[in-house]
Amino acid sequence: MSRDYLDFDVAVTPEGQGYAARVLASPAGEASAPFTLPFTATDLAAFLVAVGPPRVSSRRLAPAEARVVDVKEYGRRLGEALLSGDVGRAFRDSLAAASGSDHDLRLRLRLDLVPDLDAVPWEYLYDTGLGRFITLSQETPVVRLLDALERPPVVAVDAPLRVLVMISSPSDMPALAVDREEQLLRATTGDLVQSGQVELTVLEDATLGGLQRALLDDFHVFHFIGHGGFDAQAQEGVLVLERADGTAHRVSGARLGTLLHDARLLQLAVLNACEGARTSGSDAFSGVAQALVRQGLPAVVAMQTEISDRAALVFSHEFYYFLTRGLGIDAAMCEVRKAMAVSDEASEWGTAVLLRSGTEQPFSFTGAPVATGDPREGADSRVESLYAAARVALEANATETALPLLEQVAAEHPDYQDVTALLDRVRPVEPTTDRPMALAPAPADTTATRPEVVTEPATEPVTEAETEPAEPAPAPPGSPSPPVSPSPPERLTPPAPRRGPRPKPRGVHLGRWLRLGLLVVLVVGGYAAWRVLPSLLQKADPLVAAACGSSSTDPGATTFTVGCAPVAPVVDGSFDDWRSVPEHDADAAVFGAASRRAGLTATWQALWDHDAFYLHAVVDDPLVTPVQGAPASWWNGDAVSFEIGPDPRALSRTAALRPGRDLHVILAVSADSDRRAAADVNVVGRNSAGRLVFATGSARPGISVVARARDTGYELEARVPWAELGRSVAPQRGEVLGLNVNVSDATGTGPDWRLRTMLSSNPQRTGANQNAPARWQTAALTDAG
Structure with missing residues (x-):
């Protein structure tokens, strides 16, 4: 059990052109010292990489030890900046006073007057004198303190702790695997539920009205999983619930607080939502978490980055376990952080932020269980619960659900039953530095139907140097123009191919100018998740300027907008970078509509920066057929392609393709066992009738592309350098492209291999209109994705 706390209250306040740290109350009295945030934009972004979840849940792409060192250095610099001079002396004297009186010392941080600093991950404060992170000990928890309009009395809890869970996934937002989230939460708390310590109620109706009706019953905790964000127009944080028709309903923290306020036993909210604690930078109570605390909820836990599945499993179990053991919420959070810190040496222990009002604990457990018997019994029960849930997920072919469960079992009990063999089956294949990731194999004993992948060997491409180009056969009506050899005067010389895709290290791509250093930037915009960092940092203008230019023109009306990527997606087959980037459909059957397979659909997303154009596509295809033959004909096979060129809006409807400027890029699913995707670029040339068309192209190893199998088809992402698109100068913000x-x-297969159906984002994209750029859609390169 934790001891009682003395409080060390420190506020950061504006001071001239900078800040000051002021000790408002402590056992050692008041004190003040200047405060300067010791980070540039580069430092902050690099730190978000270090503490964010691994890009693929099955492995860490950066060694765990290196990641922890990064976090320690960040915390040391932040600790030395905050606890300097008289403030540092007051902190050390307060520690001594607390220890001498058999108390612990709680550091309560107030940021009311500097909401622009609310985005700094203060939970990683490191004290060199103590030789540890401050909040990784019950002796020194770190809490963010807010004033509340009222403070309800402490609630006495006689087990079970009743938790109301809402998982919201609106139909018009990026999909959230609702069933998977519920399975993971139930699996990790299964032993607590079975022992009677916790009771989970998952709300089937994720609407505001459904929540109101549910709160007529007594609950102690509201646990939200879903989308969160910031409404720039209203300047307030929101959680995204569902309307009756399943579409998104953005609910402000103040409005949500109206419901939670009247739930008399409800003392705590846990918000597992991207940007769930973000403020506007001008009103510290505009964030959802802040609004709930101000309206009287004694405590809110909000995630400042989206956490990995493994970290979420540890957090959910340990948090509710330590609460039900009778620990105060401050001490319980410290124990949770410690459990996460020793789990696979992870650095995500500072992800959760504890916001509180007042000094009293929200709960008083009247029947907290006392540990008896073999201490391994509880651990074995937890492992058994995780393993059983993983087996159920495997039987349903839900490998993404099973994977983190099996990894946690292996971490806690490496020799448990057949967990090692199961992990070998479901883990994605490790990528190498010189080739894309291979498609993950299906579990050997799965009974679920998976798309069949035809693996007929592709014919060897024939180069133009080996044979004279033949006149192509007429293409089917509405299909893309058949490839022909370009006439010499119009021929483009492609950039010299590299030996393979340029390796891209996992990390932050902030543009060449940002590497020269920026002034201190506090506009990271709140609690960014590593997996959604590209879209979040689109709101940080200095970072956008570094990656995509500082000037912008009004693009006017366009079909799409493509956001700038200060943090570039890494083409590694994890696809997590794309989670919150706006999604578009490619669903118009422009060829072969009558033979379209049931279930054939596709969506795509795009980003850009100074260096490259990035594309991600998800294709539902019941039968995946790798491409065959020469690269220029890959549009016949299973592939994602795009026409791209300068702004076509001023062209006449019959204007021809523009040699050297308009290109047709094909990202094809390959039959090669080592490379599951490859890229081709078709350039403009003249056919036998002298008409400008997309002519024979060539494979482009300079384009990084990787594909992976999905249960219903395939998914791919690509990095297309602007140089591969014939540009020597990068585009600028506001520029419009045809796309x-x-x-x-x-x-x-073999001689019978041919195009069956083509879908497009553009319903006008027929075979003829492929060669008429004025008929293309348009995309504005902006700074808002």
Whole structure:
């Protein structure tokens, strides 16, 4: 059990052109000292990489030890900046006073007057005198303190602790695997539920009205999983619930607080939502978490980065376990952080932020269980619960659910039953530095139907130097123009190919100018998740300027907008970078509509920066057929392609393709066992009738592309350098491009291999209109994705 706390209250306040740290109350009295945030934009972004979740849940792409060192250095610099001079002396004297009186010391941080500093991850404060992170001990928890309009009395809890869970996934927002989230939460708390310490109620109706009705019953905790964000127009944080028709309903923290306020036993909210604690930078209570505390909820836990599945499993179990053991919420959070810190040497222990009002604990457990018997019994029960849930997920072929469960079992009990063999089955294949990730194999004993991948060997491409180009056969009506050899005067010389895709290290791509250093930037915009960092940092203008230019023109009306990527997606087959980037459909059947397979659909997303254009596509395809033959004909096979060129809006409807400027890029699913995707670029040339068309192209190893199998098809992402698109100068913000995005579905093998159906983002994208850029759709390169 934790001891009682003395409080060390420190506020950061504006001071001239800078800040000051002021000790408002402590056992050693008041004190003050200047405060300067010791980070540039580069430092902050690098730190977000260090503490964010691994890019693929099955492995860490940066060694765990290196990640922890990064966090320690960040925490040391932050600790030395905050606890300097008289403030540092007051902190050390207060520690001594607390220890001498058999108390612990709680550091309560007030940021009311500097909401622009609310985005700094203060939970990683490190004290060199103590030789540890401050909040990784019950002796010195770190809490963010807010004033509340009222403070309800402490609630006495006689087990079980009743938790109301809402998982919201609106139909018009990026999909959230609702069933998976529920399975993971139930699995990790299964032993607590079975022992009667916790009772979970998952709300089936994720609407505001459904929540109101549910709160007529007594609950102690509200646990939200879903989308969160910041409404720039209203300047307030929101959680995204559902309307009756399943669409998104953005609910402000103040409005949500109106409901939670009247739930008399409800003392705590846990918000597992991206940007759930973000403020506007001008009103510290505009964030959802802050609004709930100000309206009287004694405590809120909000995530400042989206956490990995493994970290979420540890957090959910340990948090509710230590609460039900009778620990105060401050001490319980310290124990949770310690459990996360020793789990696979992870650095995500500072992800959760504890916001509180007042000094009293929200709960008083009247029947807290006392540990008896073999201490391994509880651990064995937990492992058994996780393993059983993993087996259920495997039987349903839900490998993404099973993977983190099995990894946690292996971490806690490496020799447990057949956990090692199961992990070998479901883990994605490790990527190498010189080739894309291979598609993950299906579990050997799965009974679920998976898309069949035709692996007929592709014919060897024939180069133009080996044979004279033949006149192509007429293409089917509405199909892309058949490849022909370009006439010499119009021929483009492509950039010299590299030996393979340029390796991209995992990390932050902040543009060449940002590497020269920026002034201190506090506009990271709140609690960013590593997996959604590209879209979040689109709101940080200095970072956008570094990656995509400082000037911008009004693009006018366009079909799409493509956001700038200060943190570039890494083409590694994890696809987590794309989670919150706006999504578009490619669903118009522009060829072969009558033979379209049931279930054939596709969506795509795009980003850009100074160096490259980035594309991600998800294709539902019941039969995946790798491409065959020469690269220029890959549009016949299973592939994602796009036409791209300068702004076509001023062209006449019959204007021809622009040689050297308009290109057709094909990202194809490959039959090669080592490379599951490859890229081709078709350039403009003249056919036998002298008409400008997309002519024979060539494979481009300079384009990084990787594909992975999905249960219902495939998914791919690509990095297309601007140089591969014939540009020597990078585009600027506000520039408009012509852009169609297409998906091909093939049928047959060998000589019978041919295009079956083509989908496009552009309903006008016929075979003829492929060669008429004025008929293309348009995309504005902006700074808002």
